[in-house]
Amino acid sequence: MVRYCFAxxxxxxxxxxLFGVIxxxxxxxxxxxxxxxxxxxxxxxxxxxxxxxxxTTFFIAGLFLWAVTDSLDTPVASEWTTKLWFxxxxxxxxxxxxxxxxxxxxxxxxxxxxxxxxxxPLAAHPIFYIGAALIIVGSWVAGIxxxxxxxxxxxxxxxxxxxxxxxxxxxxxxxxxxxxxxxAVEVVFFLIPWSLGLISQxxxxxxxxxxxxxxxxxxYFWLMPAYLVWYTILxxxxxxxxxxxxxxxxxxxxxLLLSTPVGFHHQYVDPGIPEGxxxxxxxxxxxxxxxxxxxxFTVVASIEHGARQRGGxxxxxxxxALPWDxxxxxxxxxxxxxxxxxxxxxxxxAGMNINYLVHNTLWVPGHFHLTVGTAAALTFMGISYWxxxxxxxxxxxxxxxxSAQPFVWFIGMVLMSNAMHRAxxxxxxxxxxxPQYEGFEYVSAYGSYAEMRIQIALGGVLLFVSLLxxxxxxxDTYMNPKGGRLTVNSELPAALSGPEAxxxxxxxxxxxxxxxxxxxxxxxGLPLASLVGDGLFDxxxxxxxxxxxxxxx
Amino acid sequence: MEIHRFEKAWxxxxxxxxxxxIATITYGAVGPGVAMISxxxxxxxxxxxxxxxxxxxxxxxxxxENEYDVYVVAQQxxxxxxxxxxxxxxxxxxxxxxxxxxxxxxxxxxxxxNVNTMxxxxxxxxxxxxxxxxxxxxxxxxxxxxxxxxEMAGTIEVVPQxxxxxxxxxxxxxDLTDExxxxxxxEN
Numbered sequence: 001m002v003r004y005c006f007a008x009x010x011x012x013x014x015x016x017x018l019f020g021v022i023x024x025x026x027x028x029x030x031x032x033x034x035x036x037x038x039x040x041x042x043x044x045x046x047x048x049x050x051x052x053x054x055x056t057t058f059f060i061a062g063l064f065l066w067a068v069t070d071s072l073d074t075p076v077a078s079e080w081t082t083k084l085w086f087x088x089x090x091x092x093x094x095x096x097x098x099x100x101x102x103x104x105x106x107x108x109x110x111x112x113x114x115x116x117x118x119x120x121p122l123a124a125h126p127i128f129y130i131g132a133a134l135i136i137v138g139s140w141v142a143g144i145x146x147x148x149x150x151x152x153x154x155x156x157x158x159x160x161x162x163x164x165x166x167x168x169x170x171x172x173x174x175x176x177x178x179x180x181x182x183x184a185v186e187v188v189f190f191l192i193p194w195s196l197g198l199i200s201q202x203x204x205x206x207x208x209x210x211x212x213x214x215x216x217x218x219x220y221f222w223l224m225p226a227y228l229v230w231y232t233i234l235x236x237x238x239x240x241x242x243x244x245x246x247x248x249x250x251x252x253x254x255x256l257l258l259s260t261p262v263g264f265h266h267q268y269v270d271p272g273i274p275e276g277x278x279x280x281x282x283x284x285x286x287x288x289x290x291x292x293x294x295x296x297f298t299v300v301a302s303i304e305h306g307a308r309q310r311g312g313x314x315x316x317x318x319x320x321a322l323p324w325d326x327x328x329x330x331x332x333x334x335x336x337x338x339x340x341x342x343x344x345x346x347x348x349x350a351g352m353n354i355n356y357l358v359h360n361t362l363w364v365p366g367h368f369h370l371t372v373g374t375a376a377a378l379t380f381m382g383i384s385y386w387x388x389x390x391x392x393x394x395x396x397x398x399x400x401x402x403s404a405q406p407f408v409w410f411i412g413m414v415l416m417s418n419a420m421h422r423a424x425x426x427x428x429x430x431x432x433x434x435p436q437y438e439g440f441e442y443v444s445a446y447g448s449y450a451e452m453r454i455q456i457a458l459g460g461v462l463l464f465v466s467l468l469x470x471x472x473x474x475x476d477t478y479m480n481p482k483g484g485r486l487t488v489n490s491e492l493p494a495a496l497s498g499p500e501a502x503x504x505x506x507x508x509x510x511x512x513x514x515x516x517x518x519x520x521x522x523x524x525g526l527p528l529a530s531l532v533g534d535g536l537f538d539x540x541x542x543x544x545x546x547x548x549x550x551x552x553x
Numbered sequence: 554m555e556i557h558r559f560e561k562a563w564x565x566x567x568x569x570x571x572x573x574x575i576a577t578i579t580y581g582a583v584g585p586g587v588a589m590i591s592x593x594x595x596x597x598x599x600x601x602x603x604x605x606x607x608x609x610x611x612x613x614x615x616x617x618e619n620e621y622d623v624y625v626v627a628q629q630x631x632x633x634x635x636x637x638x639x640x641x642x643x644x645x646x647x648x649x650x651x652x653x654x655x656x657x658x659x660x661x662x663x664x665x666x667n668v669n670t671m672x673x674x675x676x677x678x679x680x681x682x683x684x685x686x687x688x689x690x691x692x693x694x695x696x697x698x699x700x701x702x703x704e705m706a707g708t709i710e711v712v713p714q715x716x717x718x719x720x721x722x723x724x725x726x727x728d729l730t731d732e733x734x735x736x737x738x739x740e741n
Contacts, residue, residue: 038700115697121674122657122699204658204674246554268589269669271652272596272676275589282578286571293567297560347574352589353581356667360660360695427664429695437706440691443665502554539596539675544629544657544699 001082002391005062006384008090009055010474013377016050017467019043024416024460027433028453035104040433041113042103048116049100049132052222052372054093057135059380060225061089061142064169066391067228068146070490071165077148085141092134099128115431117215118191120207123543126195133187136180143173161499162507164245165232171252172224174513175217178520179260182213194543201540205272206531212263213524219368220259222376224252226339229332229383230299236492237329237386238322240306243298245495246502251298253506254291257516261523262288268355277527278352284523285350292343299336305496331382331406335375338413342370345421360431363424366417374413381470382406388477395484397476401469408466416459419452590670594651594677602626602655615719619646627652627659627672629699635692635707642709643717644687652678660695663709671696684711 022043025031035043069076076082096112102125103111112124118132146169150162162170190202190210231248235241242248264281267273304318312321323329345367348354358364389396396402426442426449428435442449505511556564581587602608611624611633623640626633634640642648652661654672661678662669670678694705 037703041697041700041702044697113700119658122697205676208658208673244557244560247556247560267671270671270676271590271594271673271678272592275591278589278591279582283575286575289571289574290567293570294564297563301559351574351578351581353578353587356587356669359669360662427662427691427693429660429662429693431695431697432703434703437691437693439706439708440664440689497555497557534596539598541599541657541674 001076001086002062002066003388004086005058005065006388006391006474007478008093009059009062009380010471012050012054012058012093013467014471016047016055017464019047019050021460021464023047024457027435028457028460029434029436030453030457037433039104041115041431042100042111044431045103045113045115046097046100049096051377052116052218053132053135054097056222056372056376056380057089057139058093060221061085061139063225063228063380063383063387064142064146064172066387067165067169067232068149071163072149072153074149074153077145077152081141081145081148085138085145088138088141089135090138092131092136092138094131095127095134096131099125099131117211119211120191120194120202120204121541121544123195126192129187129191129195133184133192136184140177140180143177146170146173161504164242164248164495164499165228167249167507168224168228168231168252170509171256171512172221172228174509174516175224175256175259176221178513178516179214179217179221182210182263183215186210186214199537201537201542203531203535203537203539204541205270205539206528206536208270209263209267209273209528209531212266213260214263215266216263217259219372220255222372223339224255226335226376226379227251227295229379230295230336231302232492233383233386234299234329234332234336235302235306237326237332238303238306239310240302240308241493242495243302243305244497245499246497246506247294247298248495249499249502249506251291251294253512254294255288256512257519258284258288258291260516260520264523264527265350265352265355268352269359272531273527274530280523282350282352284519286347289343289347289350292339296336296340296343303333325403327402327406328382328386330403331385331409332379334406334410335378335382338370338378338410338417339375341417342367342375346371358424360429361424362420362428362430362435365430366420366424369413369417369420374409374417378406378409381409384470384474388474390490392478393482394477394480396473397480398473402473405466405469405473408462408469412459412462412466414459415455416463419455419459422447423449423452423456588681590678590680592676594679596675597653597677599654599656599674602653605653607651608653613640613642613719616649619643621646621648623648623650625650625652625661626655627661627694627705628655629657630694630701630705632661632692632694632705632707635709636705639689639708639710640692641717642684642711643714644684644711645714647681647683649679649681652680657698658696659698659705660693662693662695664691664693666690669695687711687713 022034026040099110099112102108103113110125112128114122114124118124150166150170186207190207193199194202231242262281262285264278265285268278307318307321310321312318349367385396385402422444426444428442607624608626611626614622616622625635652672654674659672661672668682670680672678688711690709692707692709
C-alpha cells in the first residue's frame with residue numbers, strides 16, 4: 001500500500017509540475033503559446049490542488065503507514081480500512097481532477113477555476129467540492145487506522161514509551177483532525193449544498209474564515225512529516241543519531257497546540273474582522289515560530305554530531321564530511337536550509353503591519369515555494385530515494401541522476417523564489433495570468449522587473465527539469481528487478497538523549513489534544529460567534545461561476 | 554529531563570526573538586499608528602449596491618478641509634471609479650477609501666504603497682490614507698476574481714491642490730457646503 005500511495009503521489013507531482021512550468025513561462029511572458037489567458041487559472045487550480053493536496057496527502061499517508069508499522073514493528077490494524085481510505089482518496093482525486101481539467105475543454109460541462117483557495121462566491125462544479133471532501137475524509141480514515149494500530153500495540157506494551165516516529169504520526173494526525181474541521185464544515189454544510197442549489201446564498205466572509213481555519217494548519221500537515229524525516233532519518237544519513245528525543249516530542253506537541261489558532265493571520269487585510277482578533281492571531285503565530293526554531297537547533301546539532309562521527313573537524317569544516325553525494329541526505333539538508341529562508345519570510349508575513357506591504361503579492365508564493373515547495377516536497381523526494389528501494393525491494397535506478405537532482409532543485413528554487421520575493425516587494429500581485437497593467441510600472445528597489453521575470457522563468461524551468469529527473473529515477477527503480485543489494489538499510493539508531501530522559505506526560509496525547517481544542521475555542525469562539533451573529537447565511541452571496549463571468553465580462 | 558546548555562541558550566534566544574517581533578508590531582500600532590482594516594466599515598447588501606446612499610453613485614466627496622471620502626465599487630472586472638476614469642485626489646490630503654464588492658472577492662491594492670485591502674461581498678473595507686506629493690499610482694485587483702482578473706486595474710492621480718476641483722469628478726455632490734460635509738463625515 002505504501003507503494004501505491006507513492007505511485008499516485010508521483011503521478012500528481014508530475015502533472016502538477018507540468019502545470020507549474022506552463023504558468024512560470026506564461027505569466028513571465030517568455031512563452032504564452034500553451035494556453036489562453038483565461039485558462040491560466042485552470043492550470044493554476046490544477047497546480048495548487050494536485051501538488052498541495054493530492055501529492056502531499058498521498059505521500060504523507062504512505063510515509064506515515066510505513067513509520068507506524070515500522071516503528072511499532074506490527075502489521076497495520078485493519079487491511080480492509082487501509083484499502084478503504086486509499087480508495088476514498090483516489091476517488092476524491094479523480095472527481096476533483098475531472099472538475100479542474102474540465103475547465104480546459106468545452107466537451108464536458110464542468111469546471112473548477114476557483115484555485116486551491118476556493119473562496120465563495122466564485123463557484124466550482126459540485127464534484128470539485130465533493131472530491132476535495134473525499135480526499136480529506138479518506139485522510140481521516142487513514143488517521144483512525146494509525147491510531148487503531150497504535151492501540152493494538154499498546155495492549156501488549158502497556159508501559160513502554162511511544163516510539164518516536166509513531167508519536168510524531170499520532171500528534172500530526174490529531175492536529176489534522178482539529179484543523180480540517182473548519183474546511184469540512186465549510187464544504188459539507190455550505191459549499192456543496194450551495195453549489196447544488198439547495199441553499200441560495202452563503203456568507204463569503206464566514207466561509208473564507210472557515211477556509212483559513214484549515215488553510216494555515218494544513219501547511220504543518222505538510223511540514224510535520226518533513227520534520228519526522230529530519231528528526232528520525234536525516235541524523236542517521238549524516239552518520240550519527242538524533243540529539244534529543246524529548247525535545248523532538250516537545251516540538252510536535254507545540255505544533256499540535258499552536259497550529260490551528262493562527263488562521264486569522266491570512267485575513268489581516270480583510271474587512272469585517274475586528275483588529276483585536278487579528279492581534280491575538282498574530283501573537284499565536286509568532287509563538288508558532290518556537291517549535292521551528294527549536295527544530296533548526298536540534299537538526300543542525302544532530303547533523304553536526306554525525307559529521308564529527310565521520311571525522312569532520314573545525315568550526316565549519318565538519319560540513320565537508322557530510323555525505324553530499326547521497327541524494328537522500330543532500331535533498332533533506334538542502335530542503336532544511338531553504339526552510340530557514342522561508343521561515344524568515346514567514347516571520348515577515350506574520351507581522352500585521354508589514355503584511356500590508358506583501359499581502360497577495362508575489363512575495364507570498366515566493367515564501368510558500370520555500371516552505372511547502374522545498375522544505376516538504378524536496379524532503380519527500382529525497383527520502384523516496386531511501387524509502388522506495390526498501391518498500392519495493394528494488395535497487396535505486398539512475399543513481400547519478402538522483403545525486404544531481406536535489407542540487408538542480410535548489411538552484412532553480414533560489415532563482416525563482418528570490419525573484420518572487422523581490423517582485424512582491426515591488427507590488428506585483430500573485431494569482432494573475434498577465435501581470436502587466438496599462439499605465440503604470442512596478443518600481444523595484446534593486447534590479448529590474450524584466451530581470452526578475454527572467455529569473456522566475458529560468459527557475460521554473462530548472463525546477464521542472466529536476467522534477468523530471470526525480471520521476472525518471474523513480475520510474476527506473478520501479479522497473480528494476482527485485483533483489484540485489486539495496487545499498488540502504490532501515491535501521492535507525494537511538495537518540496543521544498533517549499525518551500527515558502523526558503517526562504512521561506509528553507506521551508499523554510489526550511491531554512494535549514484537549515488543550516489544543518481549548519486554545520482553538522478561545523481563538524475562534526468569539527470571531528465565529530460574531531460572524532454567525534448576523535445570520536448564518538448573511539450577508540450572503542449567490543454562486544458566481546468563474547467561467548461564465550469570464551464569458552459575460 | 555536533561556536540556557543541554559546550548560539548547561537552553563537557543564531557547565532563550567528564540568523566545569527573545571518572538572517577544573521582540575511582537576513588540577515591534579505593537580509599537581507600530583501604538584507609535585506610528587498603523588491601524589488594521591477592521592469591521593468599522595460595516596456590512597452591506599452586495600446585491601443592492603445600486604440602492605445604497607453612497608455606493609449607488611461612487612466617487613470622491615469632500616468631508617472637511619483636506620479630508621476626502623472615496624467610495625469605490627469593485628466588480629468583475631473594473632473599479633468604479635478608477636478603471637474607466639482615474640480617481641483624482643489633491644496632494645497633502647487625508648483620504649478614507651470605502652470599498653465594496655458587487656459580486657465576488659476582489660483586492661484593492663495601490664502599488665508601491667502599503668494601501669492594501671480585500672473587498673469581500675457583504676462587507677465594506679474602510680481604510681484611511683495620507684497622500685503627500687502629486688504622483689500617479691497604479692490600482693490593482695490582487696485577488697483572483699474570474700477569467701479576466703488580469704485585466705482589472707485602475708489609476709489614482711494625486712494632483713497639486715491648485716489643480717484639484719471636485720467638480721471635475723463624477724461625485725454628484727460638487728456643491729457641498731461645509732455643514733453638509735461635516736454631517737456626511739459624522740455618519741461614517
